[in-house]
Amino acid sequence: MLYKGSCHCGKVAFEVEGELGGAVRCNCSICARKGALLWAVPHGSLRLVAWGDDLGKYTFGKGSIAHRFCRTCGIHPFAEDASLGSERSAYININCLEDVDLAAVQVFEFDGRSA
Template sequence: MLYKGSCHCGKVAFEVQGELGMAMRCNCSICRRKGALLWAVPHETLNLVAWGDDLGRYTFGKAQIAHRFCRTCGMHPFAEDVSQGDERSAYVNINCLDDVDIASIEVLEFDGRSA
């Protein structure tokens, strides 16, 4: 299924292909504060359709994940695995997807604080 999503102001927009069966709530220091519900997908299934100079990048700790945000509205629509290779992942904030019934999605707890 093709899902469309964006930040709050729409300057960062994307599409992602896949079956949204579950999401995870991470308790690391940034995800806990953002309150994001993340859907892990192969990176190649994430297609940016609008971003310009508005897509910011933030890393911390071991810098393994690039947390992406809109420089205009501050929303965090997705994050990316910064490794190079075929197993690279993207983590879509399902709260930023259009027409998704969040209450119907199973949410798994992920202990990112200990990772």
């Protein structure tokens, strides 16, 4: 299924192809503050539609995840593996997807604070 998503102001927009079977709620220091529900997909399933100079990147700790955000409205629509290998993943914040019944999505807890 094709999903469309964006930040709040729409300056960062994307499409993602896949079956949304569940999402992860991570308790690491950044995900807990963002309140993100993350859906992991192969990086090739994510296609940016709009971004320009508005797509920011934040990394911390080991720097293995690039947390992406809109420089205008501050919303974090997705993250991605910082490595450039072929096995990269993207982590879609399903709160930023259109027409998704969030109450129907199974949520898995992940202890990112201990990872």
